[in-house]
Amino acid sequence: MEAREAGLDSLAAAGTPSGEIHGVRIFSAAVIHEQTVKGVIAALRAMGQGSDLALVDTGDQGFNRAVISLRGVDVLRQVHRAPNGAFTHVTARMAADRGVALEFDLQPLVHHRGWPRQRVLQSHARLLRLQRRYGFLCTVATNARSMLDLRNPREMAALTRLFGMEEEETMSALATPAELARRRREVP
Amino acid sequence: MPSRLPSQRDRRRYLLCRVLPGWAEPEPRAVFHAVCEAVTTLWGDTGAAAIAPAVLDCSRGYVVVRCRRNTEAQIAGALATISRIGDDRVALRQVLTSGTLHAIRRRMQEGGAGWTDTQVMREGRAFTARRSAGQKVDLIAEEKKSPELLFFTEDDGGVS
Numbered sequence: 001m002e003a004r005e006a007g008l009d010s011l012a013a014a015g016t017p018s019g020e021i022h023g024v025r026i027f028s029a030a031v032i033h034e035q036t037v038k039g040v041i042a043a044l045r046a047m048g049q050g051s052d053l054a055l056v057d058t059g060d061q062g063f064n065r066a067v068i069s070l071r072g073v074d075v076l077r078q079v080h081r082a083p084n085g086a087f088t089h090v091t092a093r094m095a096a097d098r099g100v101a102l103e104f105d106l107q108p109l110v111h112h113r114g115w116p117r118q119r120v121l122q123s124h125a126r127l128l129r130l131q132r133r134y135g136f137l138c139t140v141a142t143n144a145r146s147m148l149d150l151r152n153p154r155e156m157a158a159l160t161r162l163f164g165m166e167e168e169e170t171m172s173a174l175a176t177p178a179e180l181a182r183r184r185r186e187v188p
Numbered sequence: 189m190p191s192r193l194p195s196q197r198d199r200r201r202y203l204l205c206r207v208l209p210g211w212a213e214p215e216p217r218a219v220f221h222a223v224c225e226a227v228t229t230l231w232g233d234t235g236a237a238a239i240a241p242a243v244l245d246c247s248r249g250y251v252v253v254r255c256r257r258n259t260e261a262q263i264a265g266a267l268a269t270i271s272r273i274g275d276d277r278v279a280l281r282q283v284l285t286s287g288t289l290h291a292i293r294r295r296m297q298e299g300g301a302g303w304t305d306t307q308v309m310r311e312g313r314a315f316t317a318r319r320s321a322g323q324k325v326d327l328i329a330e331e332k333k334s335p336e337l338l339f340f341t342e343d344d345g346g347v348s
Contacts, residue, residue, distance in 0.1 A: 002208075006281065110269050113229045148208055148279045151268055155282055158264035162230070 006152035012141075012177045018052050027052040027181045031077070035059055037066040044072045052181035055103070058082040061091065068094045074180045075139055077103040080123035092130040099183070101137035101176050102127060106151065106159045107144075124163040137180070140173045198240075199257035204292045205267060205280035207249050216246040218274040223253060226266040239263050244289070250296055251280055252289070260285050 003011050003024045010025035018028040030051040032043040040056055047054060055075040056067050064086055067073055076095070079087050079102055087102075095102060104127065108120040131138050140160060144150040151159065153174060160170045207214065214222075220243040227236045239259040245252040255263040267280050284295050308317045 110271055117229075146277075148271065148277050150279075152281060155264070155268035158261060158268050158282075161261060162265050 002147035002150060006150055007154075008150075008152070010178055012053055012055075012181075014055075018181075025178070027177055029053040029055055029177075032056045035063070037063060037070075040067055040070065040073070044070065047072075052184060053177060058086060061086045061088065064091050065094060068098050068100045073100055074184065075101045075103050075177075077141070078105055079103065079127055080105060080108065080120045087127065087130070089130060089134065092134040092136055095136040096134045099137060101139050101180060102131065103139045103141050104128075104160065104163075104165070104173065106140060106142050106156060107149065109159050109162060110142075110149070110151075121163045124165075128163060128165055137176050138173045139176045140170055200254050200287075201257050201260050202244070202286050202289055202292050203253045203255070203260070203263065203267065203282060204284040204286070204295055205251045205253060205282050207251060208279040208281055210249055212273075212276060212278050214246065214273040214276065214278060216243055219243050219246050219251055222270050222273040222278075223267065226270045227263060230266045230269060231262055235262065239266075241266075248296070250283075252292055257287070 001022050004022050008024060010027060012027040012029040014029050014031045016026055016028055019026050028051045030043070030047045030053070032040055032047075032054065034040045034043050034056070044054060053074045054072055055077045056073050058064055058076050058079050058081060059067070060083055064076065064082070067076065068091065094100075104124055105120075109117060112120065127138075130136075140156055142149055142151050142156070153171065156174065157167045157170045160173075161167070165173075223241050223243055224236065227239055227241050231239065239255050239262055241263055242254040243251060244254050253263065253267065264282060264285070267282060270278070270280050272278060284292060286292050286295075306317050308315050
């Protein structure tokens, strides 16, 4: 209900069956926190057909390259937490070729202050430069755990502007999860 | 000191924000401190001076924030980073940006916006039913000091 009032027509939620509630389309997302490729493969198998989206936490460079090339991975999340050099132009090109989206996490921009937020802004700006150059898909996430963490599209555009993203790019990124879910339904 | 001519005054913009959760009633001073902290941490002291944020109104679930014209984007970014006012977890949802307070007040008075309180009895207990914008109804138990919150929608019935 809050999502609808915030002007969102759809959202991806972990551990929730997909469907439509109060006019908001819910995409079921599986968030994979595994730190090894083997663990990710096992989690993807366990996930089966039950989820609309598979989101995997970023790791080091080798992990990221391996995960991007896995079938069934939709989004690589929390890139700002990855060590330096974990996401390079090579990984960016692979993500563009494989249709894997990268997530811009807005949660640390809201909750962090000082240098931790500055580091996240730097990381997001670097990722945005790569995105503009190589054209991989990207998503914008609030990673909300309650309605208080939820932000409406206007606020998300204001937050993404902090690291240089244009409003059109933000709106396009907000539409990416629906596109990924549609792709997953079409290609089982 | 004579007042300045209208053409010489600073141009202002006004932002209307809804306070979430709907039952939160933060003090204007606490809201002002939260807004200033958010603006200063994000844009620094010089940025905050250029934005010149001010909280004009804080009532009925809304906050009206003022800034200089052409700094709306900066203050919108700063307001989106507010997650706490005082000790309470609160969010300010931006509803409208306008050049006049008239438009802000008109939006505040629109039907369905804000909230209305009605007294209801449910299972022998007295509640304040706070009907927020949309279909949501929050029931606040009256007999306790710390409010007990029960979440209902109009679909649940019995609270209308």
